[in-house]
Amino acid sequence: MPKKHSTNGHHPGHIGEPHHPHARADSPAVAPQWVRITAELRQAIATGHYGPGALLPSTAELCDAYQVSTTTARRVLGQLVMEGLAEARKGRGTVVIRPQPRRTQPVRRYNPADGPAPADIAQTVITSGLDIPPADIAALIDADPARPLFHHATALADAYGNPVELCDAYAAPDADPEPLRRSLDAGHDWPDAVRKATGRAPAYASTAITARQATPAETDALAMRATAAIVLIADTITYDHSRRALAIIRSVTPADRTRLTDYYQTPEPAR
Incomplete structure (x- = not known):
């Protein structure tokens, strides 16, 4: 002993x-x-x-x-x-x-593209309006980095009150900000609001996931320890049928509290 x-x-x-x-x-x-x-x-x-x-x-x-x-x-x-x-x-x-009590979260546990937040996820809107996007965000959706885009930022916490995810959603440059704002204020989900603001329907999406050291702001917002502050960044870009970007959602989650899960459909064997 x-x-x-x-x-x-x-x-x-x-x-x-x-x-x-x-x-x-x-x-x-x-x-x-x-x-x-x-x-x-x-x-x-x-x-x-x-x-x-x-x-x-x-x-x-x-x-x-x-x-x-x-x-x-x-x-x-x-x-x-x-x-x-x-x-x-x-x-x-x-x-x-x-x-601190922790619950493992899949990296795509929730983001605005999924519709309303699940009952066990508390969502807080940080900002919603025109904003200059980070240069890498603008490049991913072929936007002018000096032109403001509609930015909808949210923070998510689990049933225990632990912060689990930060989401930054940016609409494409052709999104009309006023209809987009009204749709969100009326309770519409992000994809529907973007569709109404651009007049373009989403056809498919692509997600790229990377890992990096958390910034001081991310470390604080996600209640992470500076000695192990690694975050996963999931960039999900939604495209219309002509392959033009509609929006991008950047999700930031703590790597030590995130599980990556992929589902694959296997073809039925030929008969």
């Missing part, structure tokens, strides 16, 4: 069985020391030995207890921070934190 960190000058004992640095050549392969130490501390947190607010052993104490290098000890504590089990606090050390 692991010992809790104390400040009385005594070093904690080993969390588990002693490690043997000189294993026999025919011994079974074992995980690296930092992986084993991390697993033992993770288990100690899971069983409540280190509860929320408890101090984990310091780098120096882990080095002394396990006879490992400072680099290894820091890697152990850093891994627990990255997993969201602990937090490094200046002047105190590494503190166990209460994990």
